[in-house]
Amino acid sequence: xxxxxxxxxxxxxDTPLSTRALTTTTSPFELICSDVVICFRKLGYFMGIMVPLxxxxxxxLDEFYPSVQNLWAMFVHALLVFVELAFLLSVPFFVFFIxxxxxxxxxxxxxxxxxxxxxxxxxxxxxxxxxxxxxxxxDKKEDEVWIFVNGIxxxxxxxxxxxxxxxxxxxRPIIGIHNPTYGIIFDTIQxxxxxxxxxxxxxxxxxxxxxxxSLLDPSVKKVVLIAHxxxxxxxxxxxxxxxxxxxxxxxxxLEVYTFGNAANHFNNPSRSSPSVGDRQDDSEGGPxxxxxxxxxxxxxSTKAFLSSPITGRQEYDERVVxxxxxxxxxxxxxxxxxxxxxxxxxxxxxxxFLGRVFEQIGVRGHxxxxxxxxxxxxxxxxxxxxxxxxxxxxxxxxxxxxxVVSRERTASDAVGQAVGNGDDHGTKDLKExxxxxxxxxxxxxxxxxxxxxxxxxxxxxxxxxxx
Numbered sequence: 001x002x003x004x005x006x007x008x009x010x011x012x013x014d015t016p017l018s019t020r021a022l023t024t025t026t027s028p029f030e031l032i033c034s035d036v037v038i039c040f041r042k043l044g045y046f047m048g049i050m051v052p053l054x055x056x057x058x059x060x061l062d063e064f065y066p067s068v069q070n071l072w073a074m075f076v077h078a079l080l081v082f083v084e085l086a087f088l089l090s091v092p093f094f095v096f097f098i099x100x101x102x103x104x105x106x107x108x109x110x111x112x113x114x115x116x117x118x119x120x121x122x123x124x125x126x127x128x129x130x131x132x133x134x135x136x137x138x139d140k141k142e143d144e145v146w147i148f149v150n151g152i153x154x155x156x157x158x159x160x161x162x163x164x165x166x167x168x169x170x171x172r173p174i175i176g177i178h179n180p181t182y183g184i185i186f187d188t189i190q191x192x193x194x195x196x197x198x199x200x201x202x203x204x205x206x207x208x209x210x211x212x213x214s215l216l217d218p219s220v221k222k223v224v225l226i227a228h229x230x231x232x233x234x235x236x237x238x239x240x241x242x243x244x245x246x247x248x249x250x251x252x253x254l255e256v257y258t259f260g261n262a263a264n265h266f267n268n269p270s271r272s273s274p275s276v277g278d279r280q281d282d283s284e285g286g287p288x289x290x291x292x293x294x295x296x297x298x299x300x301s302t303k304a305f306l307s308s309p310i311t312g313r314q315e316y317d318e319r320v321v322x323x324x325x326x327x328x329x330x331x332x333x334x335x336x337x338x339x340x341x342x343x344x345x346x347x348x349x350x351x352x353f354l355g356r357v358f359e360q361i362g363v364r365g366h367x368x369x370x371x372x373x374x375x376x377x378x379x380x381x382x383x384x385x386x387x388x389x390x391x392x393x394x395x396x397x398x399x400x401x402x403x404v405v406s407r408e409r410t411a412s413d414a415v416g417q418a419v420g421n422g423d424d425h426g427t428k429d430l431k432e433x434x435x436x437x438x439x440x441x442x443x444x445x446x447x448x449x450x451x452x453x454x455x456x457x458x459x460x461x462x463x464x465x466x467x
Contacts, residue, residue: 151229
């Protein structure tokens with residue numbers, strides 16, 4: 001069994017709320033131009049969407065397992081790639097055929113794509129469910145709601161396979177919101193338009209509706225949202241609506257887990273300042289020894305952070321949604337233009353992307369079952385249960401301290417605003433203590449196993465976390 005290297009990136013602390021979502025800082029047209037540059041820069045990872053083709057850890061549930069339905073789906077996707085690529089390459093020649101000819105040609109291509117996608121997506125609408133026979137003999141966990149939103153290039157068959165694989169892994173019924181495919185190339189283009197222009201598709205509206213209804217249902221004690229690929233964009237946009245609509249007491253029931261996340265931001269608002277202020281330490285030997293304006297939200301939240309170290313799965317907890325985790329493969333093109341770009345790139349250090357990040361180093365593949373679930377939550381083919389040990393969960397995490405500190409640079413600069421009476425010495429001390437606390441939190445998790453950090457791991461095989 002080879003030793004897997006897994007990079008762990010803690011969630012942004014950002015106690016003074018100094019960062020902003022990328023979509024609030026830049027115009028959509030600048031964003032789309034930037035994304036085109038990112039896509040070309042990461043083009044070497046593009047084949048990472050489809051490869052490797054083997055092994056088949058989940059048997060027929062894996063996307064590339066040679067079953068009749070999977071082979072048909074791959075054949076249609078290959079046709080879509082050919083048609084869409086040919087169309088895009090022909091677009092520059094439109095200047096020679098301006099008029100009705102271009103319109104007819106485009107309409108014919110659109111019709112071909114529509115017919116092919118209809119074969120993949122099916123005719124059903126609305127949410128779907130995982131196979132109920134998977135849960136025979138198991139507690140149905142009726143006070144929990146689990147929702148899954150799929151990503152790019154997923155038709156109805158692969159979507160159903162995703163739902164069944166999740167149900168096998170966590171032994172819960174899974175509600176599926178199908179994000180229909182328009183082919184790998186057009187799906188990727190749609191991702192960029194969706195996240196840069198805040199384009200709220202039907203999938204965003206449906207996800208928002210089901211999440212809101214579940215979070216307000218008095219019989220529900222927990223709501224878990226799992227999103228893959230473009231589903232990460234859908235989840236991010238639906239959450240932005242929910243943050244504006246629901247009280248924090250309802251959102252505390254929510255947990256979010258993404259795989260191969262294509263989003264360019266991920267918000268998670270701070271909870272009310274009084275709860276933060278209750279945890280402040282004003283003693284002379286406390287974590288902050290400066291002339292602080294104690295009524296300032298910046299002061300209260302910063303002091304709470306400095307006195308609340310990370311230990312394992314328990315992180316500094318002043319965010320509305322208590323648990324957000326992102327899982328990514330380093331060789332996955334969608335992860336590279338999404339979660340890994342916007343959490344690791346220096347130029348995005350001022351931008352908000354909340355949630356812990358687990359990155360499998362040197363691993364390619366974007367398919368949900370075959371490349372993510374099979375490598376991170378592998379199952380025993382005979383029992384259908386998630387194995388107690390695997391190379392991902394047993395790996396000791398590596399943490400880039402410089403990256404973590406860099407992501408907090410904007411916050412450490414902003415905490416000086418919490419110091420009263422123009423005390424420059426106090427401002428400097430507070431900044432240094434903020435950086436020191438960040439480094440100390442990194443030291444506490446270095447070399448810990450991923451299974452000791454992953455919240456989602458606690459739900460495998462029908463288990464329920466104790467907290």
